[in-house]
Amino acid sequence: MKKDQLLTRRRALIAGAAVLGAAGGAGTARVLTAEPAAKPVRSARAVSGPPARRALKPSAYRLQPMAGFGPPHSTHPRTAVRHEPILSVSGRGRRMVLTFDDGPDPRYTPAILRTLRKYDVRAMFFVCGEMAVDNKDLLSEMADDGHIVGNHTWTHPLLTKLSRSAIHSEIERTCEVIDDAYGEPPVWFRAPYGAWNRATFQIGAELGMEPLAWTVDTLDWETPGTSTIIDRVESGAAPGVIVLSHDAGGDRSQSVRALRRYLPRLLDSGYHVTVPRRRFV
Incomplete structure (x- = not known):
């Protein structure tokens, strides 16, 4: 399907974040939860596994975003510069967000x-440009399914060790690939390894993106075992939680098998796995 035929649909699905307002005054960041959030640990990198559990009855409610839809934006909105990443999301009910880093990986x-589609669930994918450029079809598929695609730099470097110009290149090049394949520029950014500094916040904001971290780290990049990943997600589940997993960067078969098992359990427990949306100013 041609890019211009997808734009209208994608703009209705894409872009978004929790009930965010631009940070006021000096641009001080605020964590969108009443509970203190865990500090980001480190980033990691995710395949197919055994048959999934029984499919639950599709529910349109599960697809509802955490906040209202905003008007489509063809250019980067004005974004305040934060001093720390967003660590949690707000919203009524038992809502949580699943995020996958470092892809897309065709394996x-x-x-x-497929698992997310089976349960009518949307998630966030923070992609690396060097992976996305050769797998644009997967970004198009994410757009068609209503998932959010965020920027995770081009080569997954430790940004705090790079010059400002190098940071800008890493982020901007990935924005361009996402825009081309996804149909809209990204409005979310995640620093590799959870390593943020003033330059990353400033450059991300200049390119129209909010910084998003996580509250539950599955540490799946360590390949600790499918059961361990499941336990980390289920024990950490709570309203407003952002879960970090990976769909690339190594053997992610455990991550895929874990998702097939914990996702229906979360839904059966009353959690609404959804994506956040931004309010632009």
């Missing part, structure tokens, strides 16, 4: 997309 990402 693992399609299996994750």
